[in-house]
Amino acid sequence: MNVIRSDRQGHRRPGSSSEDTGTDGARINVVDALRGSALLLILLVNVAFFSSGFDFHLVDDPARGALDLLVAGLVELLFAMKAYLLFSFLFGYSFTLQLDSAARRGVAFGPAFLRRLSGLFVLGVLHAVLLFHGDILTTYALLGLVLFAVRRIETRTALLAAAAIVGVIAFVVGLAAVLGATLVPDEAAALTDGARSTLALRGGPGAVVLEHLRSMPAMLGGLAVQGPLAFAAFLVGLAAGRHQLLAAVPAHGTLLRRCERVGYPVGLAGAIVFAVGGGTANLTGLMVSIVTAPFLAAAYAATLLRLFTRWSRVADAFAPAGRMALTNYLGQSLVCVLVFTGVGLGLVGRTAPAQTLLIALLIFVTQMLASSWWLRRFRYGPVEGVLRAWTHGKRTVRWR
Template sequence: MTTALLPTSSEQRYQALDLIRGVAVLGILIMNIYGFANIFAYYMNPYALGEPSVSDVWVWSVTHIFADQKFYTLFSMLFGAGIMLMAERANAQGISAAKYHYRRMFWLIIFGLIHGLLIWLGDILFIYACMGLWVFLFTDTSPKTKLITGIVLIVLYSAYMSMASIYIDRIPAEDLEFMLSMFYPDQATIQDETLPYLTSYAAQVSDRIDFFAENVLSMGLTFGIFRIGGSMLIGMALYQYGVLTAARSTKFYWLLLITGFTIGFLLTAYDMSQLLAKEFSFDALLLSYMTMTNVAAMFIAFGYIALLALWVKSSTRGAIRNAFAAVGRMAFTNYIAQSLICTSIFYSFGFGLFTELGRLQLMGIVAIVFLVQLFWSSWWLNRFHYGPLEWLWRSLTYGKFQAFRKH
């Protein structure tokens, strides 16, 4: 009997999971580019730095509708599916998955800290790893239990977040001032956020350490447990139901696509109408960011899953789909590579373009990075079994060096 769990081989992989993961990791950059290139408020409010150009408003609107919170939701679901997949494989071999899972999460915490403190403050890996510590406890429960628990967590999070926009007048003055600065930063706030990224790497690390110390606990207890953890549990359930592996019927996916997109885009249309009618007022932005986009993103993510599952089930095969799947197989490497590329473009140790580019120009950079990662992921996996960081993570998780180069 096998006494050690081995990594998933190329032959054992689900193409649907790789494809959805590839689209998710590329899509994440559409929104992350705002965080790389400018201050925090720029991500949420096109008017944060003053009167925007027409193209800036249009680009912000398109990315808000189709990308904002949608792709990290997908990625969270897939992370949960990955936990479930490992647990199932271990159980099938009569091996306890806990040892491997918690070792895997330990190393992801280390990677997340390195990324979040030394490379970019927008890291999500640390939160994912911390949430992975407790969602694993649900692996032996029924998919229905996982699904209901995940939905309840997200509903509670959305309800809690909506309270801030409904009861603005009851928010303590100090907290209200801080929240206002998130959406409408004054010149001093803009300068404080900008200065480290135009000066030295040491100043950037110091800024990231301060950000981490001030926000990691509150993010973990709210956004992490309820939004990310809830999405992971839903992903675990959808994996068990065969939704994420394209195992359901074509009719099922068409119904999921129509339902998810109809509800999601109707909510988003209402959200956009309120933002435009109220000229991006504080209450409209707060409701949008805290509640409307959060809820709509779940439904639109379901629609994306259905669309990609239909692509897998179709007879259309070829280099494009394989390229997206290759990006998904190297999601960890590609995610970190995006940070290395973008910080080199925008920070002082690179080209120093922080706050210099408009949103349309940023989308041009996103397109170039997309094309590079689509090409290089396929090229790499024709020669190696894993991406470089996937290989390192697996080697650390399983306690032995994995096969790396093919042939």
């Protein structure tokens, strides 16, 4: 495999084959780096659901002290409802790169993309049952069908549709709050369920899988909000891809600074209301976050893009993890299962939020190093290679 270095415009020179390439066939380094950053943020949010059975039931572990609640609250404030929006934006952006790649090579896009989505769906089902009941891959696979169906949508229409989706979901959640609906109608029962879930996750493989299956209805209910918002981010990513926003980041400096100037005050204000109000357990705070989280996610993206273009070595450090995003996403869940559940060390319910975050950071740093090592030897990540073979109907994977 050829060694490739970043240039100043955020591209990678030819030598790496992938769908995430610009119109000249060169891999776009900042796309990979931004995806790697999104993976870290997602892990910082998701790790709480591995480390405690209470979080999935939207209640705090009663054993937590004030410092624990503060750390957990900061994660809610800064990353919850934002991390997956950034990742979803990149899904939509990469969709445009895949369309361009197919057009350059003169091949039909639809059949391969639909096979890819079917592979993602199967991986997502296995992931949800065996590793993490909060899986997003199945949702992406289903929403990908809708994105494919509207792939010729006008850019302006895509942005208006995204705004409309966010507005409708916020209105419905706000209306539910006004009518007195609540996501935790019986806190005592939720605490009992949280203790039961924690105990179940300390069991062996059978107990862990059974707990994941038991949690499926609640997970599907959460997707009623998360799914449409993810699709709205798809559409924004599609619009950005049409204008090749990430292919020439310095040329869009004014737009990025505007995202920061507006996104941080609006997004952080909404995030404070969201976190102080009880996070996703409170419908009023959730409504505020639905409206304001996209602003903060956009501000994060703008800051990271400016950072990556100014210091290319930082981008180079995050990019390998992003190039192997699917492998690393599944790998994060596997490692967390081995660390927190009874399948491995059984630390569920036994680590403070600060310790849990430290474990997450160690996992991600290890993934960064492992991804860099792997991609110096192979073209694709392990799962990416297998999915690519399925997508293109090949029996073997050309790793080099």
